[in-house]
Every structure is written in C-alpha cells, then in structure tokens.
Amino acid sequence: MTALVRRLWGPWGLVLLLLLIVAVSFSVGQYPVAPGDVFDVLLSRVFGFEHDVTPAAETVVLQVRLPRVVGALLVGATLAAAGATYQGMFRNPLVSPDILGVSSGAGLGAVLGIFLSLPVFGIQLLAFVCGLGTVFLVYGIATVARGHEPVLVLVLAGVVMGTLTGSMISLLKILADPYDQLPAITFWLLGSLASVNLGDLAGVLPAVLLGLAPLYLLRWRMNLMSLDDEEARALGIDTTRLRIVFVGAATLMTAAVVSVSGIVGWVGLIMPHIARMLVGPNFSRLLPVAVVLGAGFLLVVDNLARGLTETEVPLGILTAFVGAPFFLWLLASGRRGWQ
C-alpha cells in the first residue's frame, strides 16, 4: 500500500508541488500580486486576451518575477542534475557539482571580469569559459597522472585546482577596488538571481539542454558508472569514454548556469540525496526527481532571499543555512541513500 502511494505520489506529486511553489512565487514579495491576477497576466500573454490587472502589477509579474522564477527553476534543476551525475560517477555522496573545480573556475573568471571592469556579458562569458577550462585542465592532469584509480586521481586533481583558483580569487580580491569591485565580487561568489534577465537565461539554455540530453539518453549506463571501474568494463561499458561524456555534460550545464547566477552551493549536494531517498539510486528515476526537487528548492530559497529582509540576502548564504543542518540531520538519522 505505502509502496503504491509512493509510486503514484512520487513523481506527479512532486510536479504538482512544484507548480504550486511557482504560483506562490509569482504572488509573494515586496509588492504582493493576487494569484488570480498572476494567472491573468501570464495567460493573456500566451493567448493574447485583454486583462484588467494594473500596469504596475503586470510589470512586477513580467519584468521582475518572471525572470527570477525561471532563473531559479533553471539553476536549481541544472545544479541538482549535475550533482546527481557527479555523485553517481564518483561513487561518493559528498560530491557536489563543483568537485572538479567548475564553480571555482567560473568564480575566478567572473572575479577577473569584475576586476577588469568588463560589461555583464563579458563577466558571464569569462566565468563560463574559465569554469569549463578548469575542469578541462583537471581532466588533463588526471589523464597524465594515470593510476589504478582513475576516479580518485580525478577528484584529487579537482581539489588541488579548486584550491589554486581559490587563492587566485583571494589575490584578485586584495587587488580589487574595495568600494566598487570588492562588493560586486563578494556578491557574485555568494550567488544571486537579483539581476538575472530573460535574455541571459535564453543564452544559457542551449548549454543546459546540451548537457542534459546525454545524461537522459545514457541514464541506464550511468548506473554502471557507480560500479568498480573494472567491473563496469567487464559488463561491456567503455568507462573512459562515458566518463568524458558525463563529466563534459555536467560541467557544461553547471558552468552555464553559474555564469549567470554566481556560485550557489548545496543544491547540487543535497537534492540528489533527497531524490535518492525518495526513489532509490536508479538514474532513470533519480535524474527527473532530482531535477524537479532542485528547481523547487532553489525557487523557495530565492523567494526567501528576496522576501525575508529589505535588502537581498545572497542565495549561497541561504542555501547553506538550509542545506548544512539538513545534511547533518541526514548523517545523524541514518536516513541515507548510500552505504
């Protein structure tokens, strides 16, 4: 009975919950808009009919909230999908999307962009390129330093590169203008969707979809990546090639969203866990559930970020406040989806 409830409730219940969160997100904030008005504004756009909502409310819904809601959904879903991929591939539940240095690399790119006073697009592009570049470098190092444990070498190389980029970020912070650039750098490194617009999101969407496609198509083979490398190969899997595909896909999509949102921690670490607790480790079910959970979680957190106080709280701070205690609870309660 409970199994049946879980089966039916699981995926569709989550989607329903997500839609509810989306609806609420459009209504709440500094300028509340009645849910009915939100529907009128959005549907009138789609179907082209007249509505009698005030222009101010229309502006809030379309210009202010729509980009943020879409942004939170996109960033949360992407980070959760990438996290689920990395955790499966590295057979380690403590792994998050930035394990191979994509976030720290993107951080370095963005900080450099701010330091050089580049326009917003330039900062985003530099973040994206440096994020990809760092992981490329990590993979290169790991390939050269080949050992018996390809996965371990990869993780170690990622940790080292992460530290290195971290120190370069610190150096740039010291050199940066403390009144103008430093706050911008700090804000970027903590993540925010406050200034995201639909143009940015449309720009990164292709990269996200390009990354998501192989993850979905190869979802069964992803399960075998969590086996011992030799065992997976004995089952007919070309682990070297598949690892490149999965690392490439997860990195591409993470670098893309991080370039517009800044570094948002914890989503990619925690959401795959909850997804695994709900539907088990089979990637065919894990991936969609992680995507829905990640999208919903980041949307709720972003609502808190813009609604809690007069000034915006950076996203990264809130995700850590929610994520860290939750993770400790997971550890303490033994409700874990891993060994």
Place this chain on the structure above:
Amino acid sequence: MRLATDKLAFGYPGKPVGRDVTLAVQSGEILCLLGPNGGGKTTLFKTALGLLKSQGGAVTIDDRPLAGWSRRELAQRIAYVPQAHTAFFPFTVLDTVLMGRTPRMALFATPSQADREIAERALGDLQIAELKDQIYTEISGGQRQLVLIARALAQEPEILVMDEPTASLDFGNQVLVLNHIRALARRGIGIVLSSHDPDHAFACADRVAMLHDGGLIRLGPPREVVTSESLRLLYGVEVTVVQPAGADHPVCVPAIAGPA
C-alpha cells in the same frame, strides 16, 4: 568458443606478478585454478579479460587476439564474477542483475520487459527469485555472491570467469554454487573459477591448474594433479588425499597436529 592464454605474463608495469601461463578453456568445460592467496589468480583473470594490460604473451578468443574485440562484444560472450564486491548505492537486486543485460542493450536503451524476464530467470535459476525487490547492499554476503552470478548469467555468456565464487559462502551455499557450476557447464557454458579449496577442484572441475609464484606448476585432470605432493608444493602443508567409501570424489585431509 575457446578462451586461451599463450605464455601470458601479467602484473603491473614494474611489478610483474606472473609469467608463462598457457591455459585454455572451452565451452562446456570447467577449469579450476588453485593457488595460495596473493598468488596472482585475480591478476591473471583480469589480464585474460583485458581489464589489465598484458605484460607479454597473448590472449585469444576463438583464435582472435583479445585486442580485436570491443568491450561490448567481449561482454556478450564472457562474463566475469568478481570476488570482493563493494557496492556504493543501494540498487535493488533486480536492477543489479539487469546491469548484466547492458552489453545486449542499445546505447540509449533502458531495460525492456524481455530483459527483465531474462534477469528474473537468472535469479530463479539460482533459486533466489524472492530476493528481486530487496536492496543489494542489505542482503548477506553469500546472497550477494549469488546475485553477482545471476548478473553474469543475465549476460548470456558462453564463458564464465569466476573469482573465488565460494569464498564468502557458508557450507550449504558452497555446495549449491558448485552444483550450479556443474549445471551451467552441462548447458554448454565454459567456466573458469579460482578456489582456495582443493576439494572444490575434485567436486566440479574437469581440469585443474595450479598457480604458484605466478607460474603454472601443474595442469591436468583433478585426480592426476591434486596430490599430496603438489599440494605441499602449493601451500607448504602436509595433506593426504583419500577416497572415502561412498563419496563421488576424493577429499583432501590436512595433517593438523592434535593434542599431544
């Protein structure tokens, strides 16, 4: 189908484990590899399967060199049952067995109903059908070993390579697995297994190979190869091989000093 090694040297670069091993196993035949722990049995298996780079000599499958086979082609014909199995995520037993279907599935496919039926049949063959919805990481070590054998059977292989398949099993399950091994060979599957127990060689093997210090010291039918003299060489202990009345095969009785 024939899996053969010719003067195979195996090990790691700068750290050779064994050399000059010439062996072959055919469809329907059971070859048992005996040798002390750390004697290179696992390394030999992994090299013969192409999971480790060969350090010299050759491995051929139906007279075609190993390098000429893709991993997928190999996995359709040769299944490997590893020894110590660490699982990281709590897959169900059925999902674990279904992983054996991977070499027979298209690149982007997920298991079909037919794959599921084959996986369930493999579990049924080993009399563990009732485990299918249990969590692999929560069952006993012996049950896990049986599930891994089921996963190998789901590959529908022609040759099965088993690394110490009885090592983690209790007495009853050891007998069960040995019986299954015999039954699989009768179905035409060629089987190579390693064992730490010379009695198992008598119980199921057509031929026995003894691996000592990385070299092959004996190869032949169990009754010719497994003797007090060869066991002393292999393990450094005194053993008497006797044929009990009413038993199908001889057994090895080690000399253990009793109370004085």
